[in-house]
Amino acid sequence: MSSPAPFSRYEFMIAWRYLRARRAEGGVSVMTWISLIGIALGVMALIATLAVRAGFRAEFVDTILGANAHSTVYMMPQRVETEFTDDVYVVPGRFQDYDAMAARLAEVPGVTRTAAIIRGQVMATANDSSNVAEVYGVSLADLKAMPRIVDPATSTGNVEDFGRGIAIGSGIARELAVEIGDKLRLIAPEGARTPFGTTPRVNTYEVTYIFSAGRYDIDRTRIYMPLAEAQSYFNREGVADEVEIYVTDPEQIDDWTLPLLRAAGEGAQVWNWRDSSGSFLAALDMEDDVMFVILSVLVLIASMNITSGLIMLVKNKGRDIGILRTMGLTEGAVLRVFFLCGAFTGVIGTLAGVILGVLLALNVDSIMAGLNALTGGGAWQPEVRGIYRLPAELRAWDIFRAVALSLALSFIVTIFPARRAARMNPVEALRYE
Template sequence: MILGRTERMVARRYLLPGRGEAFIFLVASISLGAVALGVAALIVVMSVMNGFRAELFDKIVGLNGHAVIQGYSGHGLTNWRQIADEAKATPGVTSAIPLIEQPLAATVDGRVEPILLRGMRVADLRDTIKGDIKQGNLAEVTPGSGNVAIGTGLAQALGLTVGDQISVVNLSGQATPFGTAPRIVSYRVAATFEVGVYDFDKAYVVMPMEDAQTLLLLGDTVQMVELRTVDPDRVTQILTPLAPKVIRDGVVNDWRQMNASLFQALEVERVTMFVVLGIVILIAAFNILSSLIMLVRAKTRDIAILRTMGASRAAMLRIFMTVGMTIGVLGILAGIVLGSVFLFFRQDVVDVIQHITGAQLWDPSIRVLTELPSKPDPLDITVIIVMTLVLTFLATLYPAYKAASTDPVQVLRYE
């Protein structure tokens, strides 16, 4: 839409009305602010939702892998070495890690907490959590040493620190003439770690695979083989050739199947929030519509004079559409800036609100992650901008048409 010099001058004049037209300017300013707030809200919410999904995916998949091979009916894998070799030979599979994972209980000075025991080969153990160590030395966690690493949440719940003892209780111990005797083994806490997922940090006790096999009386059996691939979004296609090769021993489950309800709920919430906050932008577009209608009514005499001076209907359309689109574009730019600033200081904002209200807005035990995440997606931001521009454009059509339809004869007859 190309404007002539006169049209640009008139549009600029209508965007910055005179002293007697302060109310119209106020309504236009409110419209601009509404667009800015709507765009900022959408950018912030979508970025936080994307960040939440990405962080949750990285934490969960980072600790649990992209897929696992498990035995049938809870039975372990006896030929796990062959299964691991078959998996590593599959194109697209980057690693195959045998591991043991068993829910148990831990006790310290009479306090009892549920735990999730994880046994891994030492090399795999160090690769998995080496970047998450908060205290202690992971190198001390070796087979037969009696040392373990525990999550920071569990350490806090049991009042443990590096060097303390933790007793792990296995109720499925050895059979005796009087029944099954629980097996209780004490370990030394050599390190604490924090992966950033509250449920993991509150439950995990990690030890060498040999020690876990001894505790659980598994012999040379593991419970699963964890797989990682080059592309988690293509994990199903990558592992399709592997499933027939291990079908006699176990079944392959990928991260989508293991966490299907969680990620589906996140996607539903993401779409719902987009639709709800999109209504805010729709309301802002109605504000632009109402401000333009008021402007057209206030400028009816000016429009009639311009028409008698030779301005065409198309020129009137362009002038008022430019006024409305300018409000929308300025609102979008302000919204992008406002949203970016909010995202940059998002955790500080949460902390300040928590300090003022005394309420814990981001409880890790409920939100899973320890901090408010953010991951702006250029595609989402583009969709938000385009949607706002389209709604703004549609809002300008009726007022611009009314301005272009003004009959100068009828208006000036009574002036």
Template structure:
């Protein structure tokens, strides 16, 4: 929208408060602030929702893969054949043997339910989800035959364990006696503690070498499952289709969507719902722009009539008032982007400050799953938010602008 020099001067004049127009300026300022808050709220909430999903996906996939081949009754005897066939499938980057077994852990007179997560030593060391979140100790201590394990930080706090201390793992698969099966209890040294940022993992995971878990559970050379990573998690079904014949009769293939379908579906529904609800804030702000422009047109009726008698065209008046409204929207959007960026940058500090002031735990990891407030800003979503706010601001200027252009100077000036 190209404005002539006089149109730019008038539009600038109407954006600033004139004598007796303080209330109109106040309404316009409120409109600008409302647009800014609406845009900031949308950017913040969508970024947090995206970050929540991305963090969960990275942590879950980092420990469980894009898919697993689970053996019937928790045992997979021909895992070497399945792993070899999986590696030959297009799109598959790795296929690793794995044991996931719920057991009990005991230390210092305390007993907790745990999930033993056993992998080969080299796979443990190269697992970024675990290796990059070591709090104390070292994964190098977990060599086969060392009777050493790594445990989650919250589990360590719960049972009072630390690197160098002893914990006992209790397996119901023990030896048979005349009075029944006696649980198998084996002591291990804690070699490291880790905190991946997912409460359930930090509170229950015990990572140990595959050979140690096979001895503890008396599985021989068997494993519980084969963990599979692919180049594209959204195409995991296509990549693993050739593996169905090899797996049939020995186990089943379960991908990341099936393992966590309820969680990710709930996140997607909540994400869409939050976008729709928060968009109403922008819509309300746009109505404020509409009302402030209508008030401005009513206050400037005499000026409009004079401009018309001096040769101002109807299109020129439309451009002037549309420029005023769109400028308010653009300034509000820019301020909203800045507010959103600042909040996201200091998001954890803001949450901690509010918790300190209110005494309430706003981000309880036992409920929120993740330890810290995540964030991941999607440029495409931000663009959609900006375009939506711009379009709504533009539409809000149409009625006041055409109302101003339809002013009859003869009728107005007759009574002046």
């Protein structure tokens, strides 16, 4: 007669019976509940934290790519000697034939769009208030191609009116108290050239469009101006400061650096979005790993309660173990019975933690809104974090590794007390019964 297969139905039945036993029957239901709740809370915290970290990174990257170029090509500054003296001064590098350069860069495989731009610093003033701003001279078509800038849900005004005015960030509009149709005075240090030198240029423009890019620093400092007007305003007639590049896969933007340098020619340099934000993203990735390790320790501590509960269960069930062994149960069968007792706790706690973690991640916006209401807006400060909201992004990989970690720890810590039960001598267990 062959022995039953491992993990047979009766082993599950005995394990479930022991797990549900009342304390008066020698069970450890209180310890079981403590273990289950601890594992559930640990898995919930792990899943919610990973979701928030993933959402924060995705939102941060999306605000970068939604309002900025994936890569930028510019010319190196040139050193020029004066004709009659030995003085040397540096001239900023600019593109003379920028349309041809943009067309040449657009031919690089994987490049979806190019745009020549003008960039300059100004002082924006209105209503007795002022703010430092960075002006981008772009065409209407290029402005409309920026998803974060032309989002109807977060913008005010008609983007088609851009040709007769300027577009400003919501932060500038708020600080200077301007709305659509109001006038904004821009003061540039490099203005009109006179026999006495260069004087600041002061122009007044109508605000025709107000946008919110989702980034506090962008909304507070950025102004868009029609390209031709920016060339005239900053004394850049017939030239462009940079050529912006947009590619099919921004996450792999480093793969385009060499092809863009070859297409741009001698004296050109490439600066992509990873160069400007790579250190911050690397810090986020490191924090993700650290948080995973820290929360894994919490799950391990919760799992250790399973060991305590099983040791007590084995001690209380010594008589039962002796009877089961005399009835023919092998050491392996007894080990599997008590292993299943711990495994049940780990599996149920993990499932509960997954459900709670997913619910917490899906409602993190509402939770943060409530905390902000209670703290008067101090729970989330856009000027510190950069973005306006705390998003959460549930990823299958994050849920999988949280579940795998919890189950693995639960199964591992169960082995020691289960082996202790399996090695118990039935004669010794029944000697005093």
